[in-house]
Amino acid sequence: MNQPTVSQRLAQLRSQMAEHRLDAYIATNYDPHASEYSAAHWLARQWITGFTGSAGEAVILPEGGGLWTDGRYYIQAEEQLSGSGLDLFKARLPETPSIPQWLADTLPSQSRIGVDGRTISYHFYLSLQAAVAGKGIDIVLTHDLIGAVWADRPARPATPVFNHPLKYAGLTTAQKLSQVRQLMSQDSVDELLVSTLDDVMWALNIRGGDTLYSPISESYLLLSETHATLFIDLQKLPTDVAAHLETQGVTCQPYEEIATALSGLAAGRHFRCCDLHTDALLVSKLPDTVTLSHRLSYFTELKAIKNETELCNMKESLRLDGIAMVKFMHWLDQQVPGGSVTELNAEQQLQAFRSQQPTYIGDSFRTIAGFAAHGAKMHYAADIESNANVDEPNFFLVDSGGQYLGGTTDITRTFSFGQLSEQQRTDYTLVLKAVIRLTQTRFLKGSTGANLDIMARGVLWQHGIDYKCGTGHGVGLCLNVHEGPQNFSQSHKEVALEPNMVITNEPGVYREGEYGVRIENIMQVVECEETEFGAFYGFETLTLAPIATQALDLEMLDNTEKQWLNTYHAQVYAVLNEALTLQERNWLQTATAPV
Known part of the structure; x- marks a missing residue:
């Protein structure tokens, strides 16, 4: 089967954009955890633009658009974008506008921006929202348009996780959770969502195989004073790993149940997550009655x-x-x-x-x-x-x-x-x-x-x-x-x-x-x-x-x-x-x- 060219892929995406009345579409390589190296299933920006660098986001317009990437990839991006009709925006240079700034300046009032909300962080969503404020521009988080046109998209990974022995970790999971619960208590945090995959792996002394280069696995850890729950595809959870986690006070639920767990949080609870590594669509599931705060994960700081x-x-x-x-x-x-x-x-x-x-x-x-x-x-x-x-x-x-x-x-x-x-x-x-x-x-x-x-x-x-x-x-x-x-x-x-x-x-x-x-x-x-x-x-x-x-x-x-x-x-x-x-x-x- 011949693979469609980048031009053909862009044409298919633009057809979907027209069908859903979208004036811009954002494509990233991020999984719902904003991982640097995402599983192949999530490499939407790479598939739609042909640019293979690990860093960068694209914005597709009905005509034209652009790719933003940093100085490590300027040369490579210029070569790989040739003939695509997409412009290169050299990120982190003073003269280069950010994606939110550029969209706010480029799109007319009452436009609609589409994105798969799982693939942008809550932090990015807030910056986009702030940039277009006052122009009546809608940000639609529910459209995975690239998934609709990517015929042979790789499946989400299913490699099992494994225990990372104490002789390498130095601290038990129970000890790590206790350290973080003390920090949560000091900050009056009732519920902590850990969405950064390496933090989840480190906290629970497990490792995975979702990507070629980092032993991580798509998962969430929801922690309170009384419970610790790992949300993961249960097919990836061997019996010995689940049994060991249970001895450390950790229960396991299916990955997709995290949205239900967040939507069911009791009124008045103080919920904290890292806005840089929690996807915008998931945060949108939180009840209005919950107090939301965000900061770098405690586990990130301890792990360092x-x-x-x-x-x-x-x-x-x-x-x-x-x-x-x-x-x-x-x-x-x-x-x-x-x-x-x-x-x-x-x-x-x-x-x-x-x-x-x-x-x-x-x-x-x-x-x-x-x-x-x-x-x-x-x-x-x-x-x-x-x-x-x-x-x-x-x-x-x-x-x-x-x-x-x-x-x-x-x-x-x-x-x-x-x-x-x-x-x-x-x-x-x-x-x-x-x-x-x-x-x-x-x-x-x-x-x-x-x-x-x-x-x-x-x-x-x-x-x-x-x-x-x-x-x-x-x-x-x-x-x-x-x-x-x-x-x-x-x-x-x-x-x-x-x-x-x-x-x-x-x-x-x-x-x-x-x-x-x-x-x-x-x-x-x-x-x-x-x-x-x-x-x-x-x-x-x-x-x-x-x-x-x-x-x-x-x-x-x-x-x-x-x-x-x-x-x-x-x-x-x-x-x-x-x-x-x-x-x-x-x-x-x-x-x-x-x-």
């Missing part, structure tokens, strides 16, 4: 600070990942000179090395293996048509990660196998300097990622270079590779960094049409000292893998930076060498030799 058991397991997972990375790097050095390495077979080989490690269950995201100009696309994914041979004259950027029962990993290394230009060597060295500068930063308690982003980015700014993404993000524990609330970015999310948070450090240089350079490590926030001026924190690097040194301009590194690199490489060798073959060990010894 790893307990000692989690940290121990995270470090072991990064050790296993480091072994796989060294095997991969050794393989690259052997195979690239013979001309047999491509982006795709490099990705496959790295996955094979990871799969040899105990407790590995899958990749944490689609590997970005970008040679030369492909490396400038921050979230590039090779396919048969784009698959490039990796040869000597340019950079090969590989950003990858694994899911292990004890932790989630995310690492980027940039390789080169031949003579580089002065600009290339400068760019590579600047990126390493940025990594080192942020790693060595000490900061006062209460500092946020927004405060510290400049420590890495500023190294590049001094040379007139910037990157259109954040510098780092939190990382889950056998959960989402991008985990909040902490991050390094220029956004205004003022979340203080606290001891035992883990966060990536990944500045880069991306020269469109030429190459990309990125180096990424995972770090742990640690306590340093307390003086009369306050408590000071710093970072400990947890990632264990060599950083290529042949591309460096050593004249650009000062003695402190060289010392940091040499100390780091000595640690990498000491921790990993015994798990390697003699040939791999000899290679690692050379790769980590002092500069």
Whole structure:
């Protein structure tokens, strides 16, 4: 069966819009939980526009429309939208209007905006409502128009969940629920809806398989002082998982019953949810007699600070990942000179090395293996048509990660196998300097990622270079590779960094049409000292893998930076060498030799 083209899909959608008297239709890739990586069933924006990036929303008009995505995907989006008639809106730039602003400015009064209300958050709905206020514009949440024209839409996932043992979790479900109930009591919250999937999984010490890259499962947790109920497709709930949850005080009901449970809440109850991760259609089911408040989930905040058991397991997972990375790097050095390495077979080989490690269950995201100009696309994914041979004259950027029962990993290394230009060597060295500068930063308690982003980015700014993404993000524990609330970015999310948070450090240089350079490590926030001026924190690097040194301009590194690199490489060798073959060990010894 031939797949309809993007133009044909848009024509079918516009026919549905006309039938339902809609003047605009919003398409997202979000499931009802606003997950970053949704199951294939929910990838409506991708299907209707042809744009495959993980971030972005589309607005379809009877004629034209647009796609909003961030700086990681500008290049990719321009290519994939070509010929669709949809404009690219570069989100997060000052001159780019948000979707609500653009719709308010574009649509005439009395228009009707349609959307599958399950696929937009309550937060987005409120911003849309505020933007069009006073124009008599209706927002209709009940139309899944793309579902009506997507003939071979994948079914919703049905993979069973499984218990995540206490030896990895460190705390029982009952202990976690008790912690949150204390916080609810302090805030006078009667009913808490947990809709963020990684929060549900973490709270209940279970994991799922709804997506390729994150072990989550579509579900809700409704918590009060006296009850805890998991709403999930009961076909996905094995007997042993249900029995264990019962011992922790958790009952289970069918997924779709959550709407009934919310609509039946007693008058006067204080109900709280996270407006960023609860869908607008579900919130509309709440009775008017219930008091509604919204904030970031308590579980999100608790989950961000790893307990000692989690940290121990995270470090072991990064050790296993480091072994796989060294095997991969050794393989690259052997195979690239013979001309047999491509982006795709490099990705496959790295996955094979990871799969040899105990407790590995899958990749944490689609590997970005970008040679030369492909490396400038921050979230590039090779396919048969784009698959490039990796040869000597340019950079090969590989950003990858694994899911292990004890932790989630995310690492980027940039390789080169031949003579580089002065600009290339400068760019590579600047990126390493940025990594080192942020790693060595000490900061006062209460500092946020927004405060510290400049420590890495500023190294590049001094040379007139910037990157259109954040510098780092939190990382889950056998959960989402991008985990909040902490991050390094220029956004205004003022979340203080606290001891035992883990966060990536990944500045880069991306020269469109030429190459990309990125180096990424995972770090742990640690306590340093307390003086009369306050408590000071710093970072400990947890990632264990060599950083290529042949591309460096050593004249650009000062003695402190060289010392940091040499100390780091000595640690990498000491921790990993015994798990390697003699040939791999000899290679690692050379790769980590002092500069």
